[in-house]
Amino acid sequence: MELAQLDFWDEPTTAVAVVRQPSGVATVSGGGSIILVTAAPKKLDVMPSEWRAKALQKRDFCRAVIDYQERYRCSQEAAVTTIAAAQADQFPELAKRGLLNYANFRSWTGKIKVAKGKFDWSNTEALADDYGWGQKSERKGDSRYWVIFWALYLNQNTLSVKRCFQMAGAAGRRIDPFMALPSIAQVQYQVANVDKRALYTSRRGETWVENNMITYIDRDWSTVMANQIWVADHRQFDMWIRTFDEGKQEWVPVRPWICAFVDAKSWHLIAAQIVVDNPNNATIRKTLVDGIKAFGVPAGIYSDNGKDFLAQGFAEPVKFTLDESNPEIYAHSILAELGIRVIKSLPYRGRSKLVERFFGEVSRSFDRLFGSYLGNAPQARPDSAHLYSKSQEMTMRLPSLQQFCDIFDAWLREYHNTPMDGKILAGMTPEQAFSPEKRYAKAPISEARLFYATLKPLPRLHTVARGPSVFFGKQEFRAVDQEALWPYFERKVMVKIDAFDPEHVFAYTVDGRLICECKTKPQVAAIDGDVGPEMRLQSQQKRTCKTLVWNLAGGFQNLSPLRVAALTGDELAHPERLKVIDAVSSVKGPSHLRRHLELPGDAPMATDMQPVPFREDMKKAELAKFEQTIKGESEPKVSHQELREFNAFMTTRRNNEDDGNE
Numbered sequence: 001m002e003l004a005q006l007d008f009w010d011e012p013t014t015a016v017a018v019v020r021q022p023s024g025v026a027t028v029s030g031g032g033s034i035i036l037v038t039a040a041p042k043k044l045d046v047m048p049s050e051w052r053a054k055a056l057q058k059r060d061f062c063r064a065v066i067d068y069q070e071r072y073r074c075s076q077e078a079a080v081t082t083i084a085a086a087q088a089d090q091f092p093e094l095a096k097r098g099l100l101n102y103a104n105f106r107s108w109t110g111k112i113k114v115a116k117g118k119f120d121w122s123n124t125e126a127l128a129d130d131y132g133w134g135q136k137s138e139r140k141g142d143s144r145y146w147v148i149f150w151a152l153y154l155n156q157n158t159l160s161v162k163r164c165f166q167m168a169g170a171a172g173r174r175i176d177p178f179m180a181l182p183s184i185a186q187v188q189y190q191v192a193n194v195d196k197r198a199l200y201t202s203r204r205g206e207t208w209v210e211n212n213m214i215t216y217i218d219r220d221w222s223t224v225m226a227n228q229i230w231v232a233d234h235r236q237f238d239m240w241i242r243t244f245d246e247g248k249q250e251w252v253p254v255r256p257w258i259c260a261f262v263d264a265k266s267w268h269l270i271a272a273q274i275v276v277d278n279p280n281n282a283t284i285r286k287t288l289v290d291g292i293k294a295f296g297v298p299a300g301i302y303s304d305n306g307k308d309f310l311a312q313g314f315a316e317p318v319k320f321t322l323d324e325s326n327p328e329i330y331a332h333s334i335l336a337e338l339g340i341r342v343i344k345s346l347p348y349r350g351r352s353k354l355v356e357r358f359f360g361e362v363s364r365s366f367d368r369l370f371g372s373y374l375g376n377a378p379q380a381r382p383d384s385a386h387l388y389s390k391s392q393e394m395t396m397r398l399p400s401l402q403q404f405c406d407i408f409d410a411w412l413r414e415y416h417n418t419p420m421d422g423k424i425l426a427g428m429t430p431e432q433a434f435s436p437e438k439r440y441a442k443a444p445i446s447e448a449r450l451f452y453a454t455l456k457p458l459p460r461l462h463t464v465a466r467g468p469s470v471f472f473g474k475q476e477f478r479a480v481d482q483e484a485l486w487p488y489f490e491r492k493v494m495v496k497i498d499a500f501d502p503e504h505v506f507a508y509t510v511d512g513r514l515i516c517e518c519k520t521k522p523q524v525a526a527i528d529g530d531v532g533p534e535m536r537l538q539s540q541q542k543r544t545c546k547t548l549v550w551n552l553a554g555g556f557q558n559l560s561p562l563r564v565a566a567l568t569g570d571e572l573a574h575p576e577r578l579k580v581i582d583a584v585s586s587v588k589g590p591s592h593l594r595r596h597l598e599l600p601g602d603a604p605m606a607t608d609m610q611p612v613p614f615r616e617d618m619k620k621a622e623l624a625k626f627e628q629t630i631k632g633e634s635e636p637k638v639s640h641q642e643l644r645e646f647n648a649f650m651t652t653r654r655n656n657e658d659d660g661n662e
Contacts, residue, residue, distance in 0.1 A: 044125050050093070051128055057091040058108050058127040064090075065105055066119070077102045139190060141182035145172040149187065154202035161191050221265055221424050226433055227295055228440035229264040229343070231302040231355040232287075232309060234279045238363060240372040240388055242398040243276050253372070253389045253398055259283045261291045262358045264302060265424065266433030269358070269412060270295060274405050281311040281456070285334065285499040289454055292338075297442045300341035302355075313457040313496075315342045320461055320494065320510050330511050332494065337453040339442075366411050372398055452514065455496035455506055462495050464488045470495055470507060470518055477505045477518035482541075484516040558597040571599055 044052055064087060069079040084100035094100050111126040112119050139146065149168035152159055159167075165187045172179040182190075191199075201209050240253040259279040261270040271291035273283050288301075303309040312318050317331035335342055363376050372388045375381035388394045399407065416431040425433055445453075462470045468485040469478040472495055479485035485507060493515060494508040507515040522534075549557065554575040556564055571577070578597045 044128075047128060054093045054129065055124050055127045057094050059112070059121060059124050061091050061094060061100065062105060062109050062112070062119070063121060066109075076105065080105045139182070140180075140186045142172060142176070142179045144175060145169070145179060145181055146190075148172060153191065154198065156202065156205070158203050161188055224265050225440035226263055226265045226268070226435075226438045227270075228298060229300045229302055230261045230270055230291065230298045231264050231358075232259075232261050232284065233304050233306075233355040233359070234259040234283070234308075235359045235362070238367040238374050238376050239370040240374070240398050241276075241404045242395050242400055250392060251395050251398075253395050255374070256401065256404060258362075259287050260355065260358065261287055261301075262355050263430075263434060266428075266430045266438075267358055267420065267425065268416060268430040268434035274401070274408065276401060279308065281308045281314055282499045284308055285314065285454055285456065288334075289450065289499075292445065292450060295439070297338055297445055298340060299440060299442070300343050301335065302343040305344055310342075310344070311456075312459045318457050318459045322492075322510055332457045332512060334454050334456055338445075361415060365415075366408070369407075369411075370399075452506075455498060457508075458495045458497065461492035461510065463490065463492050464507070465490075467521070469521060470505065472497070472505060476521040478521045479507065479516050479518050481516040485518075488515065555597070558595060559599075563599075563602070 044055065047055070061083065064083045065076065065079045068074070068083055069076055072079070074082075080100070080102045084095075088095040088100060091100060108127055109119065112121065112123045114120045145168055148171045149164055152164040152167055153161065162184065165184050169181050172181060197209070197213065200213060234257055236255050236257050239255070241256050242251045243254050244250070245252045254276050256274055256276055257279050258272055258274050260272040262268070263270055271287045271294060273279065273287045273290075275283060301315075303315065310316050313332070314334050317333040317336060319329050319331045321327055321329055367373055367376070371384070373382060374385045388398050416434075417429050419425075419427050419429050421427070458472065462472060464470060464485060465476075467476065467478045468482060468489055469476050470493065471477070477495075488507070492510070494510055494512070496506045496508060498504045498506070503520050505518050507518055509515060554572070555578050556567065556572075556575065558578070559567075577599055579600070581596045581598050
């Protein structure tokens with residue numbers, strides 16, 4: 001008999017006693033009925049042999065006890081004791097587990113009993129163990145309880161099984177006072193058999209699962225040469241060094257950073273920058289240039305997905321179009337300019353970042369050499385970690401940046417000459433694996449080519465303004481070669497910046513052609529500043545503007561449009577005859593000085609100028625002449641020679657047409 005919570009027509013949510021029937025249906029007073037959901041019976045023929053043998057032995061043991069009781073008219077308990085002692089060898093699976101007792105006999109016969117004193121001996125499947133074969137046992141307790149329990153146990157706070165059992169039971173009773181709850185043993189059984197993927201994902205974290213449970217990427221490096229692929233990343237060292245704080249005017253402890261490019265095949269360090277402040281894309285570009293100068297240009301760079309490595313203009317291209325009328329897209333980036341392929345690591349997966357192996361070596365064998373070692377995790381931090389930040393005296397015992405770099409160089413030489421295990425190196429040292437004869441090598445690149453290739457393009461176009469100059473970061477950069485940039489005045493150009501010199505930028509056309517170098521515009525002190533150089537530059541530029549106008553119009557632009565239209569060829573050939581008649585100055589006008597020029601002999605107002613006929617007037621005159629010719633009002637005068645030539649022309653044309661020629 002068991003309690004069940006039911007919804008009846010007249011008494012909803014009433015707890016009643018329910019007797020489980022073989023049919024699975026129990027009738028209750030009031031006319032209502034419930035269906036007891038039971039697990040599908042296990043098929044005897046699909047059970048593993050061990051469980052099938054055990055179920056058959058239970059059936060045979062129960063039948064032997066019933067037969068013995070009926071034959072000798074004894075109690076069932078006495079029959080069980082006799083059969084268990086006399087025929088134990090017939091039930092080996094039960095005997096070795098100590099299951100041949102009266103309590104188990106009562107339990108087994110209860111599962112196959114169909115009526116008073118009647119048993120269904122064919123229902124052997126009912127005697128199979130609840131936990132089945134290789135499967136979890138049927139979960140005891142209300143399903144709502146288990147939702148609560150698993151929500152508690154699979155929490156990242158990692159509560160114990162006992163505590164989760166207690167809390168889930170209390171929560172279940174609060175929801176439903178009659179909720180069926182499992183025992184602690186049943187809960188422990190379910191925890192022991194839960195899928196480890198779910199258990200470890202929630203209690204140990206996704207990172208642990210990725211590094212210890214799920215499959216990993218096995219890369220084939222047999223076709224890759226040393227120096228062909230570089231891996232790049234930066235990392236903060238797990239120790240302190242000292243640096244001077246200008247604001248505090250004292251030495252302070254800091255954790256330095258390293259930006260590194262490492263060869264993917266040999267694990268040889270290509271280049272590195274050790275800095276105090278957080279590295280940025282400029283640090284990466286400097287490190288890349290050092291590596292290329294030392295070992296040439298690689299075929300590809302394998303980097304993480306950080307914004308510094310995938311910055312626009314470095315790895316990710318910046319894209320421009322000239323205008324709507326020219327929709328062609330131009331893309332520019334440093335790595336594309338160098339012909340380097342970008343290979344991105346999988347996001348948030350430390351195992352896919354190949355440089356992590358080198359950083360692991362640094363963490364294990366270099367960071368731990370220092371007394372200021374901070375540990376690679378909070379739980380691994382030594383008690384003396386903060387000793388060197390207590391006073392200036394202790395801080396001064398830390399190495400300076402230069403001393404730290406010297407120590408790292410010494411460690412790096414040792415690292416490069418240490419044999420390494422694994423499929424790639426297989427006992428070789430990084431130095432041996434990176435020997436010149438094993439390296440990948442592109443055609444060498446000149447210093448100038450490398451310099452211009454590593455200029456970083458800005459992500460938007462800039463309009464050339466007065467000066468001529470471009471503005472970037474609230475700073476004006478004036479063209480060094482002004483004549484090269486003037487043709488782009490009020491037009492958009494691409495600007496590239498120099499990682500090594502922030503005082504310089506370079507102007508390029510949208511399709512990537514270098515225009516000129518630009519430097520920061522000099523400023524003049526507001527008081528007692530020497531404005532002479534800037535004023536001389538202004539005067540020079542104004543003279544240039546006037547010279548350009550003279551070269552185009554020869555000075556005749558100072559005449560009135562009517563007089564320009566009446567110029568003769570002799571007058572155009574002698575612009576020096578122009579004379580200044582008068583001038584007027586104006587501060588607000590388009591020109592500060594307006595001159596009136598005339599040619600010799602010009603009257604106050606020219607009267608002999610003939611207006612230029614419009615095209616429509618010329619067409620009308622030709623049409624009138626044609627009409628007169630048609631009417632015979634004027635006969636065209638044609639000579640005999642012209643008639644003979646016309647006749648010869650027509651004869652030749654006719655002959656060509658007869659031959660199929662034009």
